[in-house]
Amino acid sequence: MESKKSPTTKRATGSKQASRRKFLATGAAAAALGAVQTTAVPAAGQTAAPETKSLSDLIAYGDRSEYVKSVRVAVDERPSPDEFGLTFHVLTPLQDSVGIITPSSLHFIGTHRGSIVPDIDPKQHRLLIHGMVDRPLEFSMDDLRRFPAVSRVHFIECLGNHSKAKDKTVQETHGLTSCSEWTGVLLSTLLKECGVQKGASWVVSEGAEEVKGAGSIRLAKAMDDCIAAYGQNGEAVRPQQGFPLRLVVPGFEGIYNTKWLRRIKVVDRYYMTYNDYGHISKDEEVAALTFQWGPKSVITFPSGGQTLPGPGVYQLTGLAWSGGGAVRRVEVSTDGGETWKDAEIRGGVHPKAHTRFGMDWKWDGRECVVVSRSTDELGQVQPSRAELAAFFKVPPDYYKTHGVQGSDNTIQPWRVESDGSVHNAI
C-alpha cells in the first residue's frame, strides 16, 4: 500500500502529490468495502497519518500489535528523510530488543552521504564481476539463485556508532548496529566461477544509487566469509538495506557492506572510492581501527531513559558482538567496574553476530553504575574509555569530552539513580 511505503523509496519531486492522490483513491475504495481503520506508527520526524487497510491486506502481510510502538529515529544531527527525500543515519531501538535478531523493519539505516533508496526491478538487476578474472560474468537475480545459498546471522555496524555524553538512550549511543540472518551466495563461490587471476589482491564493490556506495576489501576477505545476500530474516532484503542484492562483509565496518550491489571489480591494489573520505587516515593505528570491529557489548536493560519502579529482582540484559569472531564471555559489573561477574549467554552464539547475555540482578535501591565487557574467541577484551586513553597516550578523562577515534567499542556505563531513573554515565 502506497501510504505505508517509506518516504525514502519515493523520488524527491512530485511524489508527495502522487502518493496523496493514490492514498485518497485507495482510502475511498477500502472504505466502500468496509475496511478496518488502523493508525500507522509515525516514522521519525513525521506525524501519524490515519491509514486504511483492507481485510485482505491484513491477512496478506502481517502487522505487529497496535500496542507495540518501538520505532527507529533519525540521528539528531540530520533529519531523515530530509526535504529532498534523502535518508541519513537512522537508529535501531536497541532498548526494546529481545533475542539477537533485529526485525527488518527496525534495522538501522546507514548512508554515507544521504541517499534516496533506489527503486530497483529485480528482473532488470545484474551483478557484474570483472577485472582480473578469466571470465567476466554478469549474474541476474535468477542466476544467483542457481548457486548454493548460505544463511548466516551477522551484525552490521556503522563506524559512526559513537557513544557521546550527550546521548541519552542506548538507541542514541549504540543504535547504528543491527543483526539479521542474511541469505545469499558466498562471494567466494561467484569469484571462483569467474576465475580469479594471479596477482589479484583486492576487490572493489559498487552500489547502484546516485551517491555511489563503493569500497575496497582485500581478496582474502572476499574469499573468506562475504555474502552476496538477497535474503534478510526469511524474506527479500529490504529496500533500505539494499534490495535486491547487498554485500555482507561480516565483522567489518558497515561501509564495506555495499547495498544495491551491481558491480565487483577484482584488482591488484587498494582503490580509493567516494566513500574513503573520512575513512582513511595517515595515522596507521587509527586506520587499522576503521576496518574490523573489536569486541563490544552494551547493556540494553537497564539503560538510559528507562526507570526501575523500585528495589527488587530484575533481569539485567544486553548484547555483545565482535568483528573478530564469536563472543566467548561477557562480564557485568554493577559497581562501575570494581568487581565483575560472568553473565549468562542466552540464545545462539554465532560468529560476528549479536549475542544476548543476561543475569539475575537484585537492585537494593541505591545509586550504582552498571557496565558490561565482552571477550571474543581471539581473546580480545573490550576496553574502557580510560584503557583506550592509556593506549593512545592521552589523559585518562580525554574520551569523556572527545570523540573516540575510529571505531568506538568502549565499555558503556549506565548510572541507576536511587529514584530508579537510568542515565548515560560516560
Ligand SMILES: Nc1nc2c(c(=O)[nH]1)N[C@H]1C(S)=C(S)[C@@H](COP(=O)(O)O)O[C@H]1N2
Ligand atoms: N550502495 C551503498 N551501500 C552502502 C551505503 C550507501 O550509502 N550506499 N552505506 C554504507 C554504510 S555507511 C553502512 S553503515 C551500511 C549500513 O547498512 P544498513 O543501512 O543496511 O544498516 O551500508 C553501507 N553500504
Ligand SMILES: [Mo]
Ligand atoms: Mo556507516
